Amino acid sequence: MSGVIELRLARAVDAPGIAHMSRELIEAGLGWRYHPPRIARLIADRDTLTLVAEDRAGLAGFAILQFGDEHAHLVLLAVQPRCRRQGVARRLLAWLLESAGAAGIAELGLELRAGNAGARAFYRALGFSDAGLLPDYYGPREAALRMVRVLRRSDGAPPAWHAPTLRRS
Numbered sequence: 001m002s003g004v005i006e007l008r009l010a011r012a013v014d015a016p017g018i019a020h021m022s023r024e025l026i027e028a029g030l031g032w033r034y035h036p037p038r039i040a041r042l043i044a045d046r047d048t049l050t051l052v053a054e055d056r057a058g059l060a061g062f063a064i065l066q067f068g069d070e071h072a073h074l075v076l077l078a079v080q081p082r083c084r085r086q087g088v089a090r091r092l093l094a095w096l097l098e099s100a101g102a103a104g105i106a107e108l109g110l111e112l113r114a115g116n117a118g119a120r121a122f123y124r125a126l127g128f129s130d131a132g133l134l135p136d137y138y139g140p141r142e143a144a145l146r147m148v149r150v151l152r153r154s155d156g157a158p159p160a161w162h163a164p165t166l167r168r169s
């Protein structure tokens, strides 16, 4: 790691770095769908919030959230290996969750590769629940796990959620 890691809104100039992180850290073996022009379009899109985290060495992480009327979709999230387990993804997600809450979003959803145990553990730690397995979602024999975090019940009240604690036996 290279010092303090700061978060900010992404700019067009960030598109190539984000796209390359996506290819290496998220899309490895799947083909490159989130290439620089597509990322640039997401950064420019008014219904999409793209955040980056950076340190002195450059891009440390990023997250992309697309807003619908009541549902928001976490498109991509990744942190450089050198910056992991320092709370960077937690901070990125906290910003997105706060924005989604302010926008009146009821539920935030995402898909991840079913075998991605690290990301699944991360999302579970952040209050997401498994919402279904999607066979062949990324191609033959590459399933996705859908996860959701409810932000607001249909009666308008935020759901109770508590940080997970170690289970005592």
Ligand SMILES: CC(C)(COP(=O)(O)OP(=O)(O)OC[C@H]1O[C@@H](n2cnc3c(N)ncnc32)[C@H](O)[C@@H]1OP(=O)(O)O)[C@@H](O)C(=O)NCCC(=O)NCCS
Pocket (backbone or CB within 6 Å): 025, 026, 075, 076, 077, 078, 079, 080, 083, 084, 085, 086, 087, 088, 089, 090, 091, 111, 112, 113, 116, 117, 118, 119, 121, 122, 123, 125, 126
């Ligand atoms: C998943 C990922 C984004 C997590 O980023 P991170 O910045 O390391 O996560 P944080 O430091 O904010 O972790 C917060 C908590 O999540 C959990 N967590 C994070 N990574 C974990 C892992 N690999 N295994 C188990 N739990 C994990 C822990 O509870 C952690 O808290 P702790 O470090 O105090 O124990 C990162 O590992 C990554 O970029 N992976 C590759 C890309 C990817 O899989 N993206 C998600 C699918 S699109």
